[in-house]
Structures are given as structure tokens and as C-alpha cells.
Amino acid sequence: MGRYADNPAAIKALFRGNEVHRDVYIDPEIYKLEMKHLFANAWVFVGHESQTPNKGDYFSTQVGDQPVIQVRHSDGEVHVLHNRCPHKGTKIVIDRAGNTGKFFRCPYHAWSFKTDGCLLAIPLKKGYENTGFENSDNGKGMRAVGEVRNYRGFIFCRLAEEGISFEDFFDGSLSSIDNMVDRSPAGRLEVAGPPLRYMHHCNWKMLVENQTDTCHPMVAHESSAGTAVKLWEELDMPEGTPLPPAMEIIAPFMSPYEFFENMGIRTWPNGHGHTGVHHSIHSNYSAIPGYMEKMVEAYGEEKAKAILNENRHNTVYFPNIMIKGPIQQLRVFIPLAADKTLVESYIYRLVDGPEQLTARTAMYNRMINAPTSIVGHDDLEMYERAQEGLHSNGLEWVNIQRLYEEDEDFTQEKVENGTTERQMRNQFDAWVKFMTCDMDDVREAAE
């Protein structure tokens, strides 16, 4: 029995508005409670529908610490099932993706299930006659998660049977997914290849917070972006030489503080938010010939321009994904332990869009987010130094006070200076809410 289980007051005391206690990053009990409460009560990203385009296609992943299967059922809908045979617990699917045909079959005792999880058959079933088996939960089949939503191709689920609705959870923040998908003249995205997989020995929240940390690029990434700018200048190219694609991607990381202050940060309720309200590091990429014409054809000139003039930088969907609308990228920060996080970075192609945009996104992904990335190396170094440093007893609190105002209200959408740490505070406000909403005291008070 730890200090925090079923103790909402103790959980709430970890976030003081402008600072947060180190236990949220380093305490294994907090990690377990996050898996039990936060990742069960929130809507969490599972995968993209194009990873399972045909009936029987499946993709295995995890939601929090729960192994799940995303599968296309015979009616064409995408289902999300717990990856566990109801018999002895054997994982039904062990590969990352495949096609199971019309049903899943457990390799241990050949129990079989429809692709919506319902029990199909058990060999020698008469052995269960008169045993009360039909009254057991295990006799019903593979358990489905609480609720699933396919939003414009992105599959989210809530593990808990009951709780906040998809609409109430995401609210206005869905405009970032809309913008990303609208950039396809067909209004559709398709996953492009497997994701980068990058293992970090730090808490998952450090990675999420870093997505809207606009005061680190020019410092932590000076060694890569700063060196790139220096090498380019040394080449002494004639005035007006267009930057090569790699320089277009990396040079804006060295933008001055004013650039990031002026880009703006928007926060939405329930922990969502994004950088780059007015402009971003993605604003000045060169145009791809023919793309604008296709967009105008699909949407009309006014809407096409509105879509492409939106250059949001990073949008955090609480708890654990980030998307980049302008380049069709999604990163998922999978929590494996208090001090272990797997980062998977996906890219998508715009259906009917130019392949050059896919090429740019693939370049961005390998340059910035790969285990071999000269940018990623320094980020990982910062996270892991923090994970170790937080064990120091010199101070127990982590400061998230930049541009803090007393009595901040996170229930309303708000746009602020782009260097505020308000989005990090917004995440912790939501963190407390979804950690405690199904703990006994809080639940009883709400009823």
C-alpha cells in the first residue's frame, strides 16, 4: 500500500499551479496509478485506420500499459480489443500487424473469436456443460475496450466502460487534426511505412512537455541547428540561393526567442494545446508545384488558402500524442515505466497530394526524431539528465512558472505568448482531473 492509491488529496497536492512535485516523474506508484486511472479515463490514441485497411487486418499496440489489438471487423468498422485470450491470458496477437481472416484463433487451445471479440467456438465444448461457464465473463470472448472513436481516420479509445465523451474530451482541439487531414485534396491520410521507434530512459511526461517547450531549441539544439547554419554560411552561396530541404527543416530551430514568443500558444480544456498560433518553424517551407492548384480544385480558393495558411507547430493531445499538421506527422509517447518511454514517430501521405510532401516529411522524421538524429540525441540527453537529477534531495519541486498567472482557469480556450509554460500547467490540471475522477472520494462527491 503506497501513499497515493485512493488518496485524491495526495494526488492533488502534487500540482501547486506553478510547480509540480518530482514524484509525478520518478515514483513507480504514481506510474501504476497513471495506468489504472489516467490512461483508463482519458481518450488515448491507438492507431490510424490505414494501418488496418481491409477486413481482418489487425495492428497490435498498447494503450497505457494495456496490450490491445486494432482490428477491421467484417462490417468494416475498426474495433479495439484487449490482446488477451479470455481462457488463460495468452496474447492472441504477437506480431505487430497482419490479417487474421474472419476470426482470431488462440494458438494455445484453439478458442476462436469473431473480429469484434465475440466467442465463436471452443473445441470439445461439452466439457463446459453444467459448469456455469456461460455465466463467466471469460465465456463471452475477447474483451473490447470501453469505447472507440474513428475521427477522420485516427482511432482513439477510452479503456473505461464509462466516462467523458469523445466530444467533451477533445472539444475545439480537433481543429488541428482537421487541418492535417484537410491538407489532402481528398480529405484523407494514409500511413507511410513503419514508425521510428526510439527508447528513452525518462518519464513519458517529460517528452510531452517538451513538445510545447519553446525556450529549448536554440539552446539544446545549438550543436545541430547552429552548426548547420554555420556550415551553410561557410559555403558562401550566391545571394538568393534557395535553401536545400534539409536546411529548410533544421535552420528554423535556431530562431531567436522573439520568434517563439510571437508564434503564440493556444490551450484547450482537458490538457490539449498547441504552439504556432500565428506562425511556426514550418511556415517557410518552399511551395510544391501543382499542390495549391489541386487544393483549390478540391476546396475552392478561399478554403484552400485558409487550410494552407495554418502552420501550427506542435499540437499536444493529452495525454500522450503530438501531431504536426503542416507535415502530417504523429508521435506517440508510450509509457513503459516511471523512467522508461517508447517514442514511435509516424508519418502520413496526403491522398491525392504530391509525393514531394511525403518526401519532406520523411526527411523531417529521420533528421529530427530518429535514434540516429543529431537533434534527438540532445533531447534524450536532457530528459535523461532530468530523470537522474530529480533524485537529488536538494529540491523536490519542478518549476513550470514561466508567464504564470494566479488562479489560471483551464476550462476556457486561451491564446498567449508563445514562450509561456501554461500548456504544461494545463496538462497537469488535466492530469489531476483524470487521475482522481474515479477514485472513491471524488466519485462519491460527484454523485
Place this chain on the structure above:
Amino acid sequence: MSVSKDQLIDFIYDEARMLDEGRYDEWLALWLKDGHYWMPLDYNQTDPINVTSLMYEDLFMLKLRVERLNGARTFSQKPKSRCHHVLQRPFVDEMDEAAGTFVTKTFMHYVETRLDEQFLLALTVRHDLALADGKLRIANKRVDILNCDAAFRNIQLLP
């Protein structure tokens, strides 16, 4: 000028030694200026452009990567990493004397270390070599990691 099989094999060994000893200026000088260092992300990957790779870098990016390693504010290299290649004898798969182009394939074990961590990668490395001004040069290099689809921690030097 003709190139012997031994000269091709020596070239591959010399290149690996340059990387292990951190002689990056010499290493960069081995490359033709339009060459690419490709490290696929997927097993048997065929497309370096429109899906993600671990690396697909031209000479500018390779120079940037090498230059960064020695920077005063390169925090992930304080302290520095070290690496070590063990090579099986390279296979010479193609020798086109007339065109002056050659292809070798080499199986390697690559070890990289920093602080208390060390990891091992099993590699299959394809070199496309070409004669330029009478010297062997790297036209392209492809490094396939046996467990390319595994979740890695930092890989900071050049396998």
C-alpha cells in the same frame, strides 16, 4: 588504372578503421560529392525517399554530423562516445573494370559505448565504389541493421 580485389577489400577495412579512430576529415574525403549514406528503417526496404529511414544523408548532412561531434555545446557527446567495428572479409560482388565501378558487401559487428552503456549491432554493409581521378571513392553506402525494426536508444556515431 586497374583495381585488384585486394585493393577493394583493403579500402573497406581502412574506412572502418577511420571511423573507429575518429579520423572524420579523411573519411569525408573518401566520398564522391553526390553520394548518400543510407541506413534503412525497415527490413529489405527499397525506398529511401518516401518512407522513413534511420539515415539518408548527403555529404552536407554527413559533414554536419561530423562537425557537431566536436562542438563545444554538443551535450550528448559530453563525455564522447567511442565505437568499434569488427569486419568479416568483404565479398566483392561486382567488378566492372571498364566503368570503374565496384560493389562490395561486408558483414560487421558494430559496438558503440558511452558512460556505462554499450550496445552491439549486427550490420550488412553494401559499398558502391567508383574510381575518380585514379582513386577509389564511395559512391553510396547502405548499412542494414539486423534488428532495424527494434526500439533503439541513441546511436550517435557512424555504424
